[in-house]
Amino acid sequence: MTAFKNRQDVTGAIITARVAKGVSWGDVATAVEQSKEWTVAACLGQMAFTSVQAGKIVALFDLDETALPWLQIPPSKGSLSGAPPADPLLYRLHEIVSVFGPAIKELIHEEFGDGIMSAIDFKFEIAREANPAGDRVSLNMSGKFLPYKAF
Amino acid sequence: MTAFKNRQDVTGAIITARVAKGVSWGDVATAVEQSKEWTVAACLGQMAFTSVQAGKIVALFDLDETALPWLQIPPSKGSLSGAPPADPLLYRLHEIVSVFGPAIKELIHEEFGDGIMSAIDFKFEIAREANPAGDRVSLNMSGKFLPYKAF
Amino acid sequence: MTAFKNRQDVTGAIITARVAKGVSWGDVATAVEQSKEWTVAACLGQMAFTSVQAGKIVALFDLDETALPWLQIPPSKGSLSGAPPADPLLYRLHEIVSVFGPAIKELIHEEFGDGIMSAIDFKFEIAREANPAGDRVSLNMSGKFLPYKAF
Amino acid sequence: MTAFKNRQDVTGAIITARVAKGVSWGDVATAVEQSKEWTVAACLGQMAFTSVQAGKIVALFDLDETALPWLQIPPSKGSLSGAPPADPLLYRLHEIVSVFGPAIKELIHEEFGDGIMSAIDFKFEIAREANPAGDRVSLNMSGKFLPYKAF
Amino acid sequence: MTAFKNRQDVTGAIITARVAKGVSWGDVATAVEQSKEWTVAACLGQMAFTSVQAGKIVALFDLDETALPWLQIPPSKGSLSGAPPADPLLYRLHEIVSVFGPAIKELIHEEFGDGIMSAIDFKFEIAREANPAGDRVSLNMSGKFLPYKAF
Amino acid sequence: MTAFKNRQDVTGAIITARVAKGVSWGDVATAVEQSKEWTVAACLGQMAFTSVQAGKIVALFDLDETALPWLQIPPSKGSLSGAPPADPLLYRLHEIVSVFGPAIKELIHEEFGDGIMSAIDFKFEIAREANPAGDRVSLNMSGKFLPYKAF
Amino acid sequence: MTAFKNRQDVTGAIITARVAKGVSWGDVATAVEQSKEWTVAACLGQMAFTSVQAGKIVALFDLDETALPWLQIPPSKGSLSGAPPADPLLYRLHEIVSVFGPAIKELIHEEFGDGIMSAIDFKFEIAREANPAGDRVSLNMSGKFLPYKAF
Amino acid sequence: MTAFKNRQDVTGAIITARVAKGVSWGDVATAVEQSKEWTVAACLGQMAFTSVQAGKIVALFDLDETALPWLQIPPSKGSLSGAPPADPLLYRLHEIVSVFGPAIKELIHEEFGDGIMSAIDFKFEIAREANPAGDRVSLNMSGKFLPYKAF
Amino acid sequence: MTAFKNRQDVTGAIITARVAKGVSWGDVATAVEQSKEWTVAACLGQMAFTSVQAGKIVALFDLDETALPWLQIPPSKGSLSGAPPADPLLYRLHEIVSVFGPAIKELIHEEFGDGIMSAIDFKFEIAREANPAGDRVSLNMSGKFLPYKAF
Amino acid sequence: MTAFKNRQDVTGAIITARVAKGVSWGDVATAVEQSKEWTVAACLGQMAFTSVQAGKIVALFDLDETALPWLQIPPSKGSLSGAPPADPLLYRLHEIVSVFGPAIKELIHEEFGDGIMSAIDFKFEIAREANPAGDRVSLNMSGKFLPYKAF
Incomplete structure (x- = not known):
């Protein structure tokens, strides 16, 4: 070794x-x-x-x-090096950000005002959603809302 | 007009x-x-x-x-043109794919086998999660699992 | 070994x-x-x-x-890392998507409405097409149509 | 006008x-x-x-x-400017080249030797394939095989 | 107007x-x-x-x-579209991240553990620092430390 | 060794x-x-x-x-190879340049005229800023102002 | 107007x-x-x-x-947006940096130690150099040497 | 060995x-x-x-x-692979091309007409320029002018 | 007008x-x-x-x-902005440089030594080459050889 | 071995x-x-x-x-990975496509109609062209014209 x-x-x-x-x-x-x-x-x-x-x-x-x-030790993180990921499963996640991201942005701003959903104070959970037309992947994310404040 | x-x-x-x-x-x-x-x-x-x-x-x-x-008419979709998005809220979504994407991939494969979570037969929901330490954004996604099949 | x-x-x-x-x-x-x-x-x-x-x-x-x-084990898939492929045979496939892709999109939407041809529930077949002017490559693809649904 | x-x-x-x-x-x-x-x-x-x-x-x-x-007049052709297409339908075509392109290359070479499937002397056809599990898109391509010759 | x-x-x-x-x-x-x-x-x-x-x-x-x-209304933010900025003043800021960024990362982790300096709960101040060898720009930044937590 | x-x-x-x-x-x-x-x-x-x-x-x-x-020996310096850094801590520094860089540029020009803050005649300091709402990272930079001169 | x-x-x-x-x-x-x-x-x-x-x-x-x-007003400067310039005259300047840049770096470090030639405290001059084999462009640059100092 | x-x-x-x-x-x-x-x-x-x-x-x-x-043997030359160089000394050379390149182009064309300064029939020289305000780097370049000719 | x-x-x-x-x-x-x-x-x-x-x-x-x-007036020249050209005819020219360029480099060096074929002192000619198997495009280029010289 | x-x-x-x-x-x-x-x-x-x-x-x-x-075995071909080649000899070939490519396209279309010069059914020849003003590189290419046909 x-x-x-x-x-x-x-x-x-x-x-x-x-x-x-x-x-x-x-x-x-x-x-x-x-x-x-x-x-x-x-x-x-x-x-x-x-x-x-x-x-x-x-x-x-x-x-x-x-x-x-x-x-x-805190690692150097992140797995995407610029271009979209080639792997089909990872690309679907990227596509969701591309197609639905602007809508998510609008709705978070309508509900919370200017700021972001934290990707640090963040957790997620994956579960199987049984469905007769074919089971579904349920992906739940929860991130603290961080508002921009004037200074 | x-x-x-x-x-x-x-x-x-x-x-x-x-x-x-x-x-x-x-x-x-x-x-x-x-x-x-x-x-x-x-x-x-x-x-x-x-x-x-x-x-x-x-x-x-x-x-x-x-x-x-x-x-x-079915539109030409997608809002990301190659480089990661510059907007901080959209970037956090991109970072989640970058940091947690490979883990999501592993867990979906462990639960469902080879395939993807569909981004077409897909829906999402955003909700406020009240929290004394600061409210949280809850972002729930549900996509049909599509398996690869040999042919 | x-x-x-x-x-x-x-x-x-x-x-x-x-x-x-x-x-x-x-x-x-x-x-x-x-x-x-x-x-x-x-x-x-x-x-x-x-x-x-x-x-x-x-x-x-x-x-x-x-x-x-x-x-x-489900592998990390995909062979294109951003730029178009340099190999001439692979580039011709890329060029077909570039030159004829928008027409394919229009015709699928005219026939099926908004949605995609799945690249997961998908199969293809290659065959030689004898032809006196020079044999041809026949490349047949079949992918399930997946419609977008409102939610 | x-x-x-x-x-x-x-x-x-x-x-x-x-x-x-x-x-x-x-x-x-x-x-x-x-x-x-x-x-x-x-x-x-x-x-x-x-x-x-x-x-x-x-x-x-x-x-x-x-x-x-x-x-x-012969136009300036092509619709892809470097990065993979953002539109989901066009991306699926790109993904097919990414995931299955190397296999297509191997099989064309095994059948025909060194050369390409022409994207110029080329035609394609789209049809609906009725299927009880959901109709399928049938995309048939036919391109002349062009061999490399020593000189 | x-x-x-x-x-x-x-x-x-x-x-x-x-x-x-x-x-x-x-x-x-x-x-x-x-x-x-x-x-x-x-x-x-x-x-x-x-x-x-x-x-x-x-x-x-x-x-x-x-x-x-x-x-x-919360705007779409960010001014860098992928490539480093061409303007010399902005490039110097980019170069500071390139040359000193990894050192900043090490020192924040040594002091605070795994996490980030927030760019949202963040403020900065610019001041002139008189200096006989030529005045200096003083750029002070203050961002909340956000730790990663296991879940 | x-x-x-x-x-x-x-x-x-x-x-x-x-x-x-x-x-x-x-x-x-x-x-x-x-x-x-x-x-x-x-x-x-x-x-x-x-x-x-x-x-x-x-x-x-x-x-x-x-x-x-x-x-x-003077080394070949710099750690960013074009694309924004994927590591979340380094990305926050990049985002600060993206979101606040143009404002920094305006304020340096308003105070000093045309020129730059040197990234060579430069030093920085990191300190913990105690704060009941969560400690903050204080990042102080000081760089000589270098004016453009007509010639 | x-x-x-x-x-x-x-x-x-x-x-x-x-x-x-x-x-x-x-x-x-x-x-x-x-x-x-x-x-x-x-x-x-x-x-x-x-x-x-x-x-x-x-x-x-x-x-x-x-x-x-x-x-x-101090302008937003710089004319290169990432890719090498396509104009042949500008490209030759870029090529000089590509082919001879590392040699210039070695020689400046051998003569002056660690630091840079300023592009701000900088001037240049262009002149015709008569030559029987074809006139030459003489391009003279002068920039202040700025040393890195420990802090 | x-x-x-x-x-x-x-x-x-x-x-x-x-x-x-x-x-x-x-x-x-x-x-x-x-x-x-x-x-x-x-x-x-x-x-x-x-x-x-x-x-x-x-x-x-x-x-x-x-x-x-x-x-x-004639080598494969060039050290820049697309993105601007990250090393600060090399970047300053790149920035000079970015900020002053279009001016150099105008002045060469005004003096010589359409054409380029050769980067092949080319030489350069580096010297120390003593200066009480801090020594300067003198970088002199000389390249043959090559005119475009109609054919 | x-x-x-x-x-x-x-x-x-x-x-x-x-x-x-x-x-x-x-x-x-x-x-x-x-x-x-x-x-x-x-x-x-x-x-x-x-x-x-x-x-x-x-x-x-x-x-x-x-x-x-x-x-x-000498124009700003060049039509390629980084990525390979999408137009099929232009791409074939690009592919020739990609597939045969290294061979051209070897043969010019074997015949002439270290240097380049000028793209400035250059001319080209296009002609139809009648051929029973289908006419051919004849593209003849002639550029002055410019040797690198030690200095 | x-x-x-x-x-x-x-x-x-x-x-x-x-x-x-x-x-x-x-x-x-x-x-x-x-x-x-x-x-x-x-x-x-x-x-x-x-x-x-x-x-x-x-x-x-x-x-x-x-x-x-x-x-x-038919190899994976092509030597250009997206960005223009850094080697000066290869770059001159790339520049010829950039500066003269659109003119070549126009003239092939004027002579042959819509289509391309094949890069597969293709050959080239390099020769020395003696010239008192300095020898020249003669680079002759011959590729079959392939017309687009309606289907």
């Missing part, structure tokens, strides 16, 4: 180990005692773990000990 | 008239008997109205009659 | 092995009992195999066993 | 007149005695009409006579 | 009127009773005015009354 | 060693006797160290001796 | 008037009593004139009086 | 060896008996050496003999 | 007039007594005419007299 | 071996009995060799036997 040199390498090792060992994301979430949603985002290199959680991740995936500090 | 030459001009006229007349999006939704969410998207040029709805939009905003066919 | 760390490496190994062993795509399709079209797309990393099919791919190309889970 | 200064303005006038007069693309195709597919592409500024066809287009849409030479 | 159709036109009219009338930004700030910093940002179309402030802006610059609602 | 081939590799080694050894940026600044702000920028490959400072960095992080000349 | 709304329109009017009246850039420089080099840059909208110079420009080119304040 | 596979690897080896051995660019220029300016450009992979010069470079930097043919 | 404000407007007027009057490019070339190739390039705004030629162009196309100086 | 994994590696090995062995492109062309122009394009990875030719290439450059199938 070689020492990890950055968070990106740790993320790669987690992805590889999870597939090789056949661990489900639900199992990982149980181990770190957070929601599946947050746990996956954190494992994919977007969030910082606590020291206890980092230890559990290292154990679960048999990672080199040098992964420990990287898992606890 | 000059004749409309394309849907984009009709959209501009609706935006201008709504601000000048002080009509709320809720009023528009009531007039066309759809959700506020869909109505704003349609007024911003992303959806096609029925003939009856188009007539109500023309009446509500005092538009030239040539707007009628344009409002009923 | 080293363990595979992601699907992209598995795809690279399949491409190398197929050329080295001189296996035709038709042979691969026979092995996994699907159409040639779907089989090639899947081997190039765009589709997920069933467990049985993954086993046959590993056997056919003498791959390391760690390829098995990667072949069954 | 003002004189037309370029083909793009003629295209805009055709689009506007067709919507205003409620003419279907099928009617236009009948008038110029070509397929619907080619006719729409030509009306959208991608193809050159014959002198007789140009006269029929001018009559059908009540265009200024200065449209006549513009309709017969 | 023609009616305003969007906020961008109102911004253009303010810029033109301020230069033509020779009004200083300090005078504008006095009129709306906010800091110079916020006032300029708002006049350049980045912030929403209150009803009283909008009235003062219209009076000060002799604008058409239709400017009133536009000045009070 | 292998010899360093460029400054970028030295930067990578510093980042890895700092996390592995758990050294704080404050400790590094103490070692080289400069501000934390400058020290972090220099360690991240943006500034040149003196010979004495380079020696202390090599000792502190146990680097190969070949790092010494690289640390003292 | 219509009132000017921004500096860009004034620049356009100067360019049009200079060609229509057949005034040489040398004549303009004589009128404003600066070098030809600075004068052309200023007329093309890159520099601010003094009040006296602005008056001479307005007189020389018969411009509307509303041009006066625009000519004296 | 491994064999070199391309010119880029030779360039990397020269850069590494020069820093490790502490050789100045002036020393290199003396060895190959050319100006410092041309020598640095050539060492950075932009120019081809003669056989004698290549031998001296290999000796001076202790390079593997396989570097010899690479140093004499 | 309105006065021309720049060369681009003159180019637009020539294009419009040529189509409206049905003048062939051969006729224009005869009028200005140059090759068809150069004449079309000049009419499309890429080259400067002599005073006599400008007069003939104005007469032939019935242009406003203000076109005269614009036709004689 | 390691086994080749794709055509790109084979191309790299050919480039390295040719420089190391000092083989001229003319020698390679003689070996495969095709023109120098086609041979270089093929060696640079743009064309497929016959089985006999592939054997000669492997022998001439002492390549591993696994190169054989790669040299005979």
